[in-house]
Amino acid sequence: MVEVSIIMPIFNGENYLNSTLPCILDQTFSDFELICVNDGSSDNTLAILNEFSKNDSRIKIISQKNSGPGVARNNGMKNCNGNFIYFMDYDDYICPEFLELNLNNIKNNDSDFTIFKVGKIKNNKFVNERNYIPFDEIFLDCNFNNFAVDYHSIKENVLNSYFAPWTKFYNKDFLSRYEDFVFNENIAYEDVLFHVKSMLRASKISFVDEILYYYRIDNPNSVTFDDTSMDIYPVVDFVCEFLKNENYFEEFEQEYEFFKTQQITFHMNPPVSEEYFRLAKSYLNDVNLDKNEVIPINLKEKYQIFFESDTPEDYHRVYSIFEEHLNLINERNRLLSIKNCLVSSRSWRYTKGIRMFFQRFRRLR
Numbered sequence: 001m002v003e004v005s006i007i008m009p010i011f012n013g014e015n016y017l018n019s020t021l022p023c024i025l026d027q028t029f030s031d032f033e034l035i036c037v038n039d040g041s042s043d044n045t046l047a048i049l050n051e052f053s054k055n056d057s058r059i060k061i062i063s064q065k066n067s068g069p070g071v072a073r074n075n076g077m078k079n080c081n082g083n084f085i086y087f088m089d090y091d092d093y094i095c096p097e098f099l100e101l102n103l104n105n106i107k108n109n110d111s112d113f114t115i116f117k118v119g120k121i122k123n124n125k126f127v128n129e130r131n132y133i134p135f136d137e138i139f140l141d142c143n144f145n146n147f148a149v150d151y152h153s154i155k156e157n158v159l160n161s162y163f164a165p166w167t168k169f170y171n172k173d174f175l176s177r178y179e180d181f182v183f184n185e186n187i188a189y190e191d192v193l194f195h196v197k198s199m200l201r202a203s204k205i206s207f208v209d210e211i212l213y214y215y216r217i218d219n220p221n222s223v224t225f226d227d228t229s230m231d232i233y234p235v236v237d238f239v240c241e242f243l244k245n246e247n248y249f250e251e252f253e254q255e256y257e258f259f260k261t262q263q264i265t266f267h268m269n270p271p272v273s274e275e276y277f278r279l280a281k282s283y284l285n286d287v288n289l290d291k292n293e294v295i296p297i298n299l300k301e302k303y304q305i306f307f308e309s310d311t312p313e314d315y316h317r318v319y320s321i322f323e324e325h326l327n328l329i330n331e332r333n334r335l336l337s338i339k340n341c342l343v344s345s346r347s348w349r350y351t352k353g354i355r356m357f358f359q360r361f362r363r364l365r
Contacts, residue, residue: 002058004032004099005082005172008090009072014044016091016219021052024088025059029099034059035076036090040066070183070190073165077175077182085172087165093121093214102169105208109148112174112202115167118213126214132162135207148204156294159239159252159259163195166213174202188228189235196239200248229267229276233283236260254294257287261295265302270316277312 006024010017024034036049036059046063053059062075073087084106088094106114115135120127133154135144151158165183175181181197184190199205236259243249243256264280284307289300305322309315 002031002033002082003103004029004084004086005076005080006032006034006086006088007037007073007076007080008034008088009037009039009069009076010041010045010049010090011039011066011069012041012043012045013090014041014048016216017045017048017052020088020090020092021048021059023093023096025052025056026096027094027099028097029103030058032058032099033080033082035080036061037072037076038063039068039072040064068186068188068190070185070187073183073190074185080172083172085170085175089164089166089215091216091219092166093126095210095212097210098212101208101210101212105145105206106169106171108145109204109206111148111171111204111206113168113170113198114206114208116169116208116213117211118167118215119211121214121216122218132167133157133207136209144207144209148206150203150205151199154199154205155252156255158196158199159255160262161195161199163189163192164215165191165194166215168195168198170198177201184235184238187234188231192235193238193242196242200246229272230279232263232267233279236263236283254292257292258294258299260284261287261299261303265299265306268306268312268315270312272312272316274312277315280306 008024013020021034038046038049038061040063046061049059049061053061060079062079064072064075076087077085084103086099086102102114102116105111115133118132135142135154138154139147139149178197178201181194183194184192239259240249240256243252249256261284264283268276268280284303287295287303289295289303292300295303301322302319305318306315309318
């Protein structure tokens with residue numbers, strides 16, 4: 001038995017493993033196992049894993065035929081021995097204190113899982129910061145080593161947050177209480193329902209107020225780059241079925257409409273098939289924009305453009321014009337904000353006399 005099991009599905013990861021594996025193996029907390037699930041890679045992934053495992057017995061290698069990350073994570077869970085579970089992507093990076101800080105927090109709060117701040121990797125550089133559930137903005141002046149909530153306090157993030165499994169550090173006891181805590185298999189967006197179940201079932205969710213994870217946004221092998229848009233429809237159905245079966249639907253009806261509208265329209269970027277477009281019309285036909293207080297205005301406008309369009313081409317043409325209009329408004333607001341800051345500044349007041357002098361001088365000329 002080890003304290004932590006890190007489960008990492010890998011498909012053709014030869015370009016990333018030599019940087020990802022060291023950041024895991026060099027953690028300040030060392031009592032963990034790293035379960036690498038080789039998902040039918042056709043490159044040098046397995047050779048790299050074997051080489052690293054020769055020097056570190058914490059690495060366990062499982063090979064399977066190419067079946068997708070859902071099958072790989074489920075396979076890892078079946079073979080893990082840790083008291084805590086973390087799902088990591090093979091092309092990302094964790095900070096040296098990742099395990100130590102998450103363990104301290106989850107134990108201090110006796111929580112079901114922790115959430116933490118993350119950043120991005122682009123062109124092998126760490127950029128930005130993203131706080132998917134902004135605990136530090138919602139709960140001010142908190143000691144997060146002694147603070148936990150359930151979904152009621154962060155309800156808007158249950159269905160409309162980032163779904164990636166690497167956003168959470170799990171207590172295995174929590175996952176073991178439910179037989180259906182598995183990832184959807186043979187489908188993209190396999191992590192959506194797992195996230196929703198986690199958020200609704202957890203009695204204690206805690207937060208580590210540190211940037212601990214950096215995820216890569218430019219990996220061409222990522223599912224994000226594949227044409228898997230049609231898979232969003234069964235995923236939407238899975239979420240709806242779960243909410244109804246567990247008696248959450250009435251409480252989350254408006255949030256579900258937001259989720260459904262956001263996900264389906266998000267995957268409508270060109271080129272989009274006629275089949276996807278027609279299915280979208282069918283799935284979104286029952287959304288009540290007038291009564292929904294959760295869907296933001298810009299998404300409601302996008303929805304209206306979509307339903308007034310007869311073809312995917314019509315939708316993209318009109319929506320591109322709408323986006324250009326929004327960009328112009330945002331730029332205007334940005335410039336007005338700069339102007340207001342400048343006009344209200346101390347230097348602007350102090351130079352008033354100089355500006356008046358030059359105005360009079362120009363009139364005299």
